[in-house]
Amino acid sequence: MPERTADPLDRKIIAALIVDGRATWSTIAAALGEAERTVARRGSRLLETGMVEVRGMADPHRTADSDPFIVHGRCRPDSTLTAAVALAHRPESVTVYVLSGPQHCYADIWAPRRRQSRLFLQEMAAPSGFLQMDISPVLEYIRTLHDWEPGILTETQTAEIRRIPKTRWPQFTDPVVLDREDKALVRLVVENGRASFEELSRLVGISEQTVKRRLDKMRQSGLLTFRAVFDPALIGLPVAALLWIRARPSRVSAVAEALAGQPFLRYAAIIMGDYQVVADFRLPSKEALRELMLEAEWLEHVDRLESSLILETLKQSRVLAGDLG
Numbered sequence: 001m002p003e004r005t006a007d008p009l010d011r012k013i014i015a016a017l018i019v020d021g022r023a024t025w026s027t028i029a030a031a032l033g034e035a036e037r038t039v040a041r042r043g044s045r046l047l048e049t050g051m052v053e054v055r056g057m058a059d060p061h062r063t064a065d066s067d068p069f070i071v072h073g074r075c076r077p078d079s080t081l082t083a084a085v086a087l088a089h090r091p092e093s094v095t096v097y098v099l100s101g102p103q104h105c106y107a108d109i110w111a112p113r114r115r116q117s118r119l120f121l122q123e124m125a126a127p128s129g130f131l132q133m134d135i136s137p138v139l140e141y142i143r144t145l146h147d148w149e150p151g152i153l154t155e156t157q158t159a160e161i162r163r164i165p166k167t168r169w170p171q172f173t174d175p176v177v178l179d180r181e182d183k184a185l186v187r188l189v190v191e192n193g194r195a196s197f198e199e200l201s202r203l204v205g206i207s208e209q210t211v212k213r214r215l216d217k218m219r220q221s222g223l224l225t226f227r228a229v230f231d232p233a234l235i236g237l238p239v240a241a242l243l244w245i246r247a248r249p250s251r252v253s254a255v256a257e258a259l260a261g262q263p264f265l266r267y268a269a270i271i272m273g274d275y276q277v278v279a280d281f282r283l284p285s286k287e288a289l290r291e292l293m294l295e296a297e298w299l300e301h302v303d304r305l306e307s308s309l310i311l312e313t314l315k316q317s318r319v320l321a322g323d324l325g
Helices: 008-019 025-032 036-048 060-064 077-088 113-123 155-161 180-191 197-204 208-220 249-260 286-295 297-301
Strands: 052-058 066-075 093-099 105-112 130-143 224-230 239-246 265-271 277-283 304-316
Touching (some): 008 025, 008 036, 008 052, 008 155, 008 224, 025 036, 025 155, 036 052, 052 060, 052 180, 060 066, 060 105, 066 077, 066 113, 066 265, 077 093, 077 105, 077 304, 093 239, 105 113, 180 197, 180 208, 180 224, 197 208, 208 224, 239 286, 249 277, 249 297, 277 286, 286 297
Antiparallel strands (some): 052 224, 066 105, 066 130, 093 105, 093 304, 130 265, 239 304
């Protein structure tokens, strides 16, 4: 995605859509203290140009009986992009990056339980270019994009925009069976998270009131969430880095707790494998990255730290980079 920046009002509108991707322009305008007409015009432009997309995401564990994995590996230099693109086009991948450093490709994968061995040992091993592919199961999320707030809005503004209380996402509980109407609603909002109740009603064949009630129920249970998908450089965070953290077992919880308080942390998980934690940071500058890697207090709990710049984002929140404007 091209590097661009948004002006202060556009940044606030994007931050509002992070809080609630389906918030009305009137709700956002009231929270920001701006004219509704201005917010509607600015917000519509962000969506229509593809700079921001809002997508629904169903809990893949409960709705598709899938488990999360981090797939990362080394590639031949002339085949790195080919291998990463192949990962990005797989339906199981949520996020795919091209990296600097010893790890060249990174993918966040939700693998259906019945297909995991075939998926990893046969289907995903097929892309040419991989010299080594490591598969790290996710044990626990420290933060997901569902929880990320970039600190642009005040607590009061956030509370005024968040109509549905935040729940934990995903939830590792028993699978949920959706009926025909709920499956149809999820399928539609995955493609367009801001589809109107009227449009959803017409396409699914149920009343607008029923559409609203069903969506609210799925959101309140944490079964469905809405994400604003965009290039973080738009909101002044152009530096993207992955940190791989190794710590003694007794120190992992301390690392996780400290990371959870970091304002620039976009995503982090406790994983199996050579490293115990992987963390995705978006920062305003290389200086901020240097301070994070060399001066952060949580480093006292770390035995080894490996870092990579994210050179290119090929997919995020299941949206291919080419689909963003």
